[in-house]
Amino acid sequence: MTDAAACWNRLEELPMKTLKALFAADANRVDRFTDSLALPGGNVLFDWSKTHLSSDLITAFEALAQAAGFAGAREVMLTGGIANPTEGRAAEHTAQRGMGADESVALADAFHMRMRGLVEAIHEGLLGPVKHLIHIGIGGSALGPALAVDALARPTAEFRAPVDVHVVSNIDGNALEAAFEVCDPATTMIAVASKTFTTIETMTNAASAIQWLEEAGVSDAYGRVVALTASPDKAVEWGVDETRVLPFSESVGGRYSLWSSIGFPVAMALGWDGFAQFLEGAAAVDRHFADTEGFANLPLRAAFADLMYVQLRGCQTRAGFAYDERLALFPDYLQQLEMESNGKSVTADGKPLGRNSAPITWGGVGTDAQHAVFQLLHQGTIEVPVDFIAVKQPGHDLDPAHHAILLTNCFAQGAALMAGAESVDGARAYPGNRPSATILCDALTPATLGALIAFHEHRTFANAVLLGINPFDQFGVELGKKIANEIAAGEGEGFDPSTEALLAAAGLKR
Structure with missing residues (x-):
């Protein structure tokens, strides 16, 4: 039996108290389980x-972390070692914000300066009038930029984005046409984001965008394209001018790539200073994650709770609710980050995992979700750990009552999930003892959002290490792509009768 297996056995033997009992037994519980990280422009509070x-449980999880080699795995990742063994690669997203192998940090800085030069040239009008940017990508090349632009580039009395950014990911032509409807081709640039510059959805959308520009009379449509890629030669071959290719390192994974040249639309919307603050917020979390041990390490603490609910209490999902409209896309971003990273059934060395891996990550926006899914959270038979994310400072100038009601509802939901309520009428009874964690930001700034994303990146990594899996490959997405390509090429045969019938019904029969 391995040391890790013995630690899991110990964890499974430990009794669990109710939430009310835990608070009753420890008058200092809130202080012990709540910490803040200081960031430029305000703090972020984490209440677990x-x-x-x-x-x-904490002592046992710390022992598991030691047995699983957490400190060594963290060092490997943060210093540019082979953190992705199945593909023989480093995972160097932290190098994009200053922590990693010296040569990787220097390369990231050089790529950032190249991007900064292009962003500032566009903002200064050196490439002609540019009012709109259509950013085309999919997966990590789109989810991160969409989140950051939606969260940080909304117009206020003090701020208006220098360029209007639209992120398009879906191959469904309705998505691209919606962007065309609100953009003037005479003042629009196209960003094509693809690590390999071969992703079929992205390249098909890019070709249609070129066609849209040409049909509108733009004389040099390809001159309006910026390529964001780890394969610059392919971008040039496709037709992008070399001066408008923004490379990033092959060792930066797609769902971790927002900090690289994939962040170009964020810099276009915020200006370079805003993008630099975004990087610095993430770097602050990197430093905490690198320098803090055990339960005091906030991403590791969150991973302890995550594993407790999945492994010890049998929870199959985890929900996240952003009580701020600006963070409406945050649950979508987390879905890919966590489920693509840790949705595995084998260990890093290819052996059967033998236990559950990642839960299903889902969520929504408060207070909308309270009138939709919270019924199940409060009275359903399935226990769902919940994360609440809120911001003290509103992002609007309306009556402060709006924000007071929003925050009151956020905190009330966590209180109600824990406390429950008895009733002689069973339909009105709430079992309580249902868990939640709360992240409260002083303000939603570029640094704050960078910190929130980096916290969840490291939380995801910590979960993976304690499970013994590789969070940096994603072979599970490949088989469906392979079959789709075979169908498109008229190749392959012997699909199941249902698939054959569907192809025929849709007029796609080969």
């Missing part, structure tokens, strides 16, 4: 007190 973590 309403989880079932106890002193005994």
